[in-house]
Amino acid sequence: MPGIIQKPIKENFSRGGRTSQLGLVLHVQEGEGSLFERFSDPATRSSAHFWVSQAGEIEQYVSVQDQAWTQSAGNAEWVSIETSGFAGKPLTTAQVDAVARVYAWGAREHSWPLEVTDSSKGRGLGTHAMGGAPWGGHACPGTIRAGQREAVISRVRQSHGI
Ligand SMILES: [Zn+2]
Incomplete structure (x- = not known):
């Protein structure tokens, strides 16, 4: 994705080995920092395609044409984004905006x-937890951040003219 920090x-x-581009899976880091x-x-x-800092900086580690090792059986169909912070705390406004930037790009480039x-x-915009056991059986990113996905999609509509 152009315009962000590339750290392959x-x-x-x-x-x-990708079989489709179904959308973006939201994760929580349970920590801070790149x-x-x-x-x-x-x-x-393990890995992820993207990571977003609390301040909204975006790093990309893996091309979306390749499979990051993030959600096991979902790796061939989904793109993944890690978000700095903890499941007990919401995404910052800057993080919501940053995830929306990535999503808007994916909406344009990968439908x-x-x-x-x-x-x-x-x-669409999913969660790690939605994959259940085949995706490793994680609660990630927790109900608070999962509940912010509508706000991300609203931000895509407002700010990116899609
Ligand atoms: Zn996760």
């Missing part, structure tokens, strides 16, 4: 629909 990782993802170093460590065995989904077989 060399480990912890699979080249190609994930580039962690995702560059071969021992980590992601402007809607929220809670199904791993649906399309």
